[in-house]
Amino acid sequence: MSSEPEFGVMLSTFGDHAYPAAFRRVAATAEREGFDAVWAGDHVSFPAAIPDDYPFSRSGESPFHVGLDTYDVFGVLSHLAAVTDEIDLGTNTCIVPYRHPVVLARNALTLEQLSDGRFDFGVAPGWLRTEFEVLDVPFEERGSRTDEFLRLLDRVREEGEVSFDGPHHSFRTTGFHPVPESGRPKVWIGGKSGAAFRRVAEFGDGWTIFWDHPDDIAASRERILNAWRDYDRTGEPEIAVVRAVHVGADAERDTLLTGPADDVVADVEAYVDAGVTRVVLDFYTTDIDEQVEQVERFAREVTPSF
Template structure:
């Protein structure tokens, strides 16, 4: 197989199926099956009122409910750093404006240190307005607060001790130790807006998106490369797609969907993603049953990951 591709597994930190045991089982299964990373989403709170504006559902209906367990993503990844050895551990995506930037930088640098440099820092401005209300953060400032943090975090990783004067936060010289080796965590930006592509080119190493098919990935990457050129970036950005999978000839899912069907068909799907510029495919699941998720991880590892 000529294509180079990284593979990841999406871990849910909220929902009825979320638990410390589930996190450990799925993460260690992914590592054992040859995956490169384990990523998890971020919510601080699930309010009773959730807008029907979920960006990854055609109907806008979200899968969240106020009664669901909700785990802190940095606590989960710190826990997994102790029970894994090789897989990268990442946020996909951390909603930047939810936290004070100094606190968020400390969270990120802690996971980076505890994992011996295996942290992937996926970030985005967020979408759930009622969650912003719970946290007393102005929803309309989410973009500028994300830019502010990325500027501050880049400096903190490079310099170790900085003072900062931004549009939303200012502080005297303070330390961000332990500072990471090299350039710090890989930074991924989520979203499809022009601002998302600009942020990726200005601050990031890669772009990440949910569910898109290869043609949409190719179109998004073209927009990203325009921004990449504007900022005179060298090399090529990473591109990740998160997509639910169901491996096997016993699936009742639509076989025309990417990553659904027998391994040979899924390998062809991933080749199409690679041709579109994708460098990492992160699998999600159609099921919340942890045993079934692990079975899918193992099937994908044996039949797909090993082909690349």
């Protein structure tokens, strides 16, 4: 093993298993068991028409549909900030173009304050074209709008009072107080494009990805490090992978992070050797009891090896 990884838990804010008591229970379990973070995804609304180009499945078929219960990620994490004490709370990932940049900056700064500096701000341009249509945001502008926001956020965190003239939004001097501590909140960039890797180097503290194999992460990390050096960044970026986990002999050993604890430990070691600094648990089940049991089992049987 090259270093000691952190561990997190992915909280679902969509579906029949997404409800306030479940959010509190999963977050409390993760904190009690010594996990470093709880992260949650971001959608504003699921349209009736969802194209088959979901980027995190081989078939492109999306797990989402128009009838899903859907909770606002900033509302959920603000709620959890009041019922947790130490665990980091993060968006993975907030879709930047969905919101006006001033509103989004205020959301992030507020959550940073409400959590006493525990907010992980994961951001990405988004993929669900029809959701952009619902929100009346041009899908083709999602990349440039993400860059615009990240440039604004850099200034907001340093200056507090900012005037801005960007390709999509311009405004006279306005305040963004209270300004967080230097370098806060930590910014994680999602995505696998060259533009995403450039954003990690230009604006980010880390990179986050779903499901990738250790070999793929190692290759992506090399590209990120090349960009990192181009921007004269010091140190190295953090890297998080979100992956479904099932610890137990009852699981078929047909994918990484499933099966007996020793096998899962070996898989985590492979991710660490590839450059991963945080492994975030997702789940094969929507049953909250089973999710909690997996968090507890992982803490008992896997994390002590690190």
